[in-house]
Amino acid sequence: MVDYEKIGFKCGVEIHNRLDTKTKLFCGCKPRFSKEKPDNLVKRKLRAVAGEMGQVDSAALYEYLKDRTFFYQCFPEETCLVCVDEEPPMSVNKEALEIALQIAKMLKAEIPEEIHVMRKTVVDGSNTSAFQRTAIVGLNGVLKTSQGDVGITNICLEEESAGKVKKDGNELTYRLDRLGIPLVEIGTAPDIKNPEHAKEVAEKIGMLVRSTGKSQRGIGVTREDVNVSIKGGARVEIKGVQALDMIPLLIENEIKRQQEMIKKGEKPIEETRVAKDDGTTKFTRPLPGGERMYPETDAESIMVTKHMLSKIKIPETWEEKAERFCKILPDGMVDQVLKSDYLGIFEKLVEKYDPVLVANTVTSTVKDIRRNGLDTDLITDEILEELFSFVKEKKISKEAIPKVLEVVCKNDISVLDAIDKAGLESMDEKQLEKIVEKTLNDHFDLAKEKRFAPLMGLVMKEVRGKIGGDIVSKVLKKKLEK
Template sequence: AKIVDEIQVMRKTVVDGSNVSGFQRTALVGYDGKLETSKGIIRIPTICLEEEAAQKITETKEHTKYRLDRLGIPLIEIATDVDIKDNEHAKEVAEKLGMILRSTGKVKRGIGTIRQDVNVSIKGRERVEIKGFQELRSMSKVIEKEVKRQSSLKKKEQSHVRKVESDGSTTYLRPMSGAARMYPETDVMPIKPDIKHIKIPKLISDKIKHISKKYKISEDMARLLLKHNVDLDYYVKRYPNLKPLLITEMFVTTPKEIRKRHNVELDIWKHGDEVLEKLNQGVISKDAVVDILVDLAKGKKIDYSKFKTVDDKKLEAEVKNIVESKKGLGFGAYMGILMGKYKGKVDGKKLSELLKKYVK
């Protein structure tokens, strides 16, 4: 988008109590932008900086209760033009805008931090603005329901604002506001933006592709690394004997697996380095990782001698000995015997490869 030469802060009248001053500050900072999507270019007519309103907690006929802890927090409002084709396209656009915002590293994360107001208009009907989208998963369903609602109306209704309910339906909120509620902010001087030293950050989508290609891991895994703020470059340099995928799994999937299978909350940032160091030194095998992390999460002291890896030559000799001394067993039976003896000390994949040499 193009950046304005001068930022003029405006006041937008707010009378419902959510802004204690009676107005909300808004400033146009960018205009005439565009966003590339799978269904064509989406025009971005305006980008505004505005302040957050107070959050409504309860409402009765007599009073409305607000909490003021988020009042005044800076918001970026990005407006799209009438180029979005359908409900799924709207979701795609919202996802891409959210990704771009998160790429800056300057926005908050979590439910409610990125919100969407969706304007729905169908042929022969007035525009309706829907507020309250906090999760993208519901967007397509809500838009579809709103289109059906408008299509079923016998009488033409005035343009207005509706809010999203938990079941995906919408209810009337208020009339559509006009431009007359805006007037210049008298207490803030115009601002001339200086963007010479601003560096454009790399998009998360580009980072995902780069990490996936560089370390030969899936894009889903790369996305999870970024979501969990794991610097894979750092860990690969620190633990050169470990495969990038193993390090990735340690941080993004192992804690979830431990929570699900063992009902234990693991602080991987507290215990991860200790286990990675032992893996890198060859002191333990990757099959011992989960058991060790579970014990660490429970506050237990680890006796690493119990998990000490077995020398390859010694292991192969043992495999050969068991196959020769217990002739006639199936592959699975031999694996069961060996894993019972070497569980947590030997990588199961390595053991399987050795066994294949002696069991045809």
């Protein structure tokens, strides 16, 4: 057992979460991945400029020295002149601002009376302007955890970067649909006590953001950066952690790496490392210096009035939600739903449909489909609403849900088309009775001994997805009693 206090363990996390808003943060583009092919390509060269202190930032310089050329893919509805940095930004997306302020309130942070948009130097080409716009909306908050309070140093509203498509020597290609999607960044103080605690903190912050009901979902929507150092070592930032479960292992490995260097008489340096799938990390660049931020002169500052703040309500807390869910779901399911990124739509659907069925669908069914390698991002809120309305109208049985969603994910089609494609149009009781009678005739021995279970299995094999198991059971029992 490692004594983390004794080794001088210091750790903080930074959570980034994309918000589900109608437009991007500083323009009217759709904040989503385009399904279209790029309709334009922009070529750029970037160079590092001296920051306000007259020094060239070391991280910036490092990237500059690589002498790269950048290509940017544009998309019809997801890219505009602001996105390619040919036009100044529009005023900040109010919806995104309100969500960020709501999160700041939930974390009991101090909210500045005037919010200033800043530019943060980014020279890896993932921003067309070579900077990322960011605004501090909250400072000095606090997060309650099982191991005491963890300070929240800052809550920022920022632009998402462009997504990397490929790297070909010194030429990098990015897609611009992702650029400018609103993002909240939440950074903690180095109050984290041990690797497991880091996971809890990251998880709690993720849940808090999702409880606004305005978090995007899918792979890559939440990203964690972890800062770690030990006595005699150096602060290392591990970037791009996508799975919460990996956090403890990544931290333990980083501690070991620094300890081994110290043992050999080497001095670890402050650096940025990227998380790999096996729980180890890889050097990416030196840690950026302090010259990265300067004011965004093209964007107006935002006044936060008392009136504006009073209108922003804090959503129900986690504990309150859990208590409410305990009344409608079996114990084991409550936690799964709370941690699910389908929480928002779950809340909406349970007003009309069977909570257990909805919970099962958004947790285990989606997980199974994902495990089979299908793109579950295609299971949108609209798809789920359509699906459950069909179940309610008895157009399909509830047993057909996994099949329908699978076909939706496989073909990127609507629920109605998936039902057609899978041949899942439901049957009525008359048609079912015929199948039951035929099964009883074909398996006369089983029928004579009234062996319900095997007969039920045989009938279900024929009708699964087309009519509910409860109805099959009722009809079969009735026939056997005759």
